[in-house]
Amino acid sequence: MKNILVTGGAGYIGSHTTVELLESGYNVICVDNFSNSSEKVFDVINDLTGKQCTWYNVDVCNIEELNKIVAAHDVNCAVHFAGYKAVGESVEFPLMYYQNNINSTLSLCEVCLKNNVRSIIFSSSATVYGPPQYLPLDEKHSLSATNPYGNCKLFIEQILKDVNVAHPALNIALLRYFNPVGAHGSYRLGERPKGIPNNLMPYICQTALGVRQELRIFGNDYDTIDGTGVRDFIHVVDLAKGHVAAIKKMEADPGCFVYNLGTGNGTSVLELVNTFMEVNGVDVPYVIASRRVGDIAACWANPEAAKEHLGWEAQYTIEDMVRDSWEAQKALGVCT
Ligand code: UFG
Numbered sequence: 357m358k359n360i361l362v363t364g365g366a367g368y369i370g371s372h373t374t375v376e377l378l379e380s381g382y383n384v385i386c387v388d389n390f391s392n393s394s395e396k397v398f399d400v401i402n403d404l405t406g407k408q409c410t411w412y413n414v415d416v417c418n419i420e421e422l423n424k425i426v427a428a429h430d431v432n433c434a435v436h437f438a439g440y441k442a443v444g445e446s447v448e449f450p451l452m453y454y455q456n457n458i459n460s461t462l463s464l465c466e467v468c469l470k471n472n473v474r475s476i477i478f479s480s481s482a483t484v485y486g487p488p489q490y491l492p493l494d495e496k497h498s499l500s501a502t503n504p505y506g507n508c509k510l511f512i513e514q515i516l517k518d519v520n521v522a523h524p525a526l527n528i529a530l531l532r533y534f535n536p537v538g539a540h541g542s543y544r545l546g547e548r549p550k551g552i553p554n555n556l557m558p559y560i561c562q563t564a565l566g567v568r569q570e571l572r573i574f575g576n577d578y579d580t581i582d583g584t585g586v587r588d589f590i591h592v593v594d595l596a597k598g599h600v601a602a603i604k605k606m607e608a609d610p611g612c613f614v615y616n617l618g619t620g621n622g623t624s625v626l627e628l629v630n631t632f633m634e635v636n637g638v639d640v641p642y643v644i645a646s647r648r649v650g651d652i653a654a655c656w657a658n659p660e661a662a663k664e665h666l667g668w669e670a671q672y673t674i675e676d677m678v679r680d681s682w683e684a685q686k687a688l689g690v691c692t
Contacts, residue, residue, distance in 0.1 A: 359429050360603065361473075362386045363416045363464065364437030365409070366393035368547045369479065369533070371401060372540055372596040373435060378405040380600050385429045386411040387422065388438065392550060400544045416460035419467060426471045433475040433603055434468055436461065439508070442554055443483075443650065446505035457508040458515075465519050468526060475527040475606045477599055478516055481509050482534045482588070482618070482655060491622075492658035495532070495614045502650055513614075520612040527610045529602040534588035534618035534657050536595050538677040539684030546684030547592075548691040557589070557677075560629060561685035564638045571640055573625050575647035580654050584625035588618040588656035591672030591680070601668035618657025619670040632678040 360377055364370040365386025371393075377384050378401070386398065386409055398411050410429070414421045416438045426434075439457040440446065446453040461478075468476055485493050486500030501507045513530050520528045537557040539546035552568075553559045562568045576583035598617040605613070623631075633640050663669050672680075 359383045359385065359431050361426060361429070361431045361434040362437065363434065363460070364388055364439065365411060366390060366395065366397040367437055369536060369592060369595060370437040371397050371545050372592045373437070373599045374401055374409055375405055375540060375545070376593070376596040376600050378407040378409060382603070383429075384409045385425065385431065387414050387416055387425060389413065389415040397545065404540070404542055404544065417456065417463050419463040422463055423467045423470060426467050426473065431471065431473050433477065433606070434464060434473055435477045435479075435599055436464055437479045439479075441505065443503050443505045444554060446508070447503050450504040453504045453508055458511060461512045461515060465515070469519075469523055473526065474610075475529065475603070476516060477529045477531060477602050478512060480513055480530045480532045481506070482532050482616070482657065484510050484513060484532060485655075487652050488655055491654060492620060492656050493616065494658040495616060495661055517612055527606045528612040529606060530614045531598060531602060532614065532616050533595060534590050534616070534655070536592045537589045538591035538593065538672060538680040540593060541680065543680070543684045543687040546681070546688050548688055550691050556625060556628065557681050558685075560632055560640055561681055562690060563642070564632070564636065564640050564682065565685060565690065567690050569641070571629065571642040572645035573629070573642050574645055574651060576626070576644045577647075578653035580624055582624050582626045585651060586622040586624045586654035586656065588621060589623055589628065589674065589677055590617065590619050590670055591677050594619075594670040594672050598662065598666065598668050601662070601666040605666050613665070615662040615666060616657040616659050617662060618659050620657055620659045622654055622656035623674055628674065628678070631674050632682065635675050635678050636682045638682070
């Protein structure tokens with residue numbers, strides 16, 4: 357498996373994964389419509405790796421164009437990141453989310469089957485577990501979703517499982533990410549949300565930078581260590597390496613697999629903010645606000661399956677994560 361198609365390769369997780377793939381000796385062909393990213397990312401990727409990533413400004417929903425690309429590059433494996441990803445926006449514009457996220461997956465599946473692509477790796481999320489019935493979350497936990505973004509992840513997982521039943525030669529890996537943060541150690545790649553960030557780490561970084569006045573901590577009355585929400589923050593480079601491990605696994609052992617990609621450690625919002633201030637020596641003014649609708653109190657992974665079957669384990673600490681997020685934020689600036 358040498359030629360890897362990466363959809364959404366210019367995005368936050370896609371770009372870091374592309375770097376890891378190139379550094380592991382794979383040829384990478386990226387497809388992105390740049391709806392939430394920039395083509396300049398590929399110059400950085402090529403510069404960092406000293407390799408050439410081939411890329412196309414094509415929408416994955418465009419089945420004819422996608423088919424030409426996959427056929428021309430003799431793709432062996434597709435890593436599917438492309439998709440809308442804002443929970444709040446998905447509640448406001450559900451049809452846009454279903455239309456884009458589901459159709460792009462159907463288009464990718466059809467093209468993969470037509471061209472005998474051997475594997476698809478899908479960028480799923482811990483959101484598919486819904487409110488935790490127990491912690492840590494393992495892959496056997498029941499599945500549910502509470503918003504269109506989460507429904508898309510759930511439906512796509514099911515679509516891919518069904519495709520594997522009908523076409524067992526097409527291997528599937530569903531990777532359920534916990535909360536990705538951090539940035540490449542060069543600080544030339546990172547997370548650059550457009551406008552006001554929804555997620556915690558970009559909001560912390562922009563507040564430290566002075567672009568946002570203060571961070572609102574959504575709730576301090578949860579049943580957690582300090583009352584604030586608890587999440588499993590995972591460094592994006594660890595996450596990226598998880599994809600390389602999944603590709604290697606499927607080369608050796610075909611099938612349909614589901615793995616959590618998390619560290620197994622829960623960190624509270626307040627712990628993260630305090631660590632950020634300590635490690636980086638900057639102030640992050642914050643206020644306690646009311647709970648955010650739809651949030652759960654705590655969520656962290658049981659990462660044992662990925663450790664056992666993929667030989668993959670997260671390496672970066674929370675200190676690494678806050679340092680790298682901040683350094684990349686300073687270096688890359690804010691995307692308005
Ligand atoms: N939070 C704040 N203030 C903010 C932003 C977030 O206090 O300004 C808190 C949230 O209330 C929550 C924690 O920080 O307790 C993490 O919130 P994020 O929005 O960063 O992340 P979520 O855990 O809500 O969601 C993330 C991804 C989803 C994914 C989910 C999987 O954004 O795409 O993890 O669990 F589905």
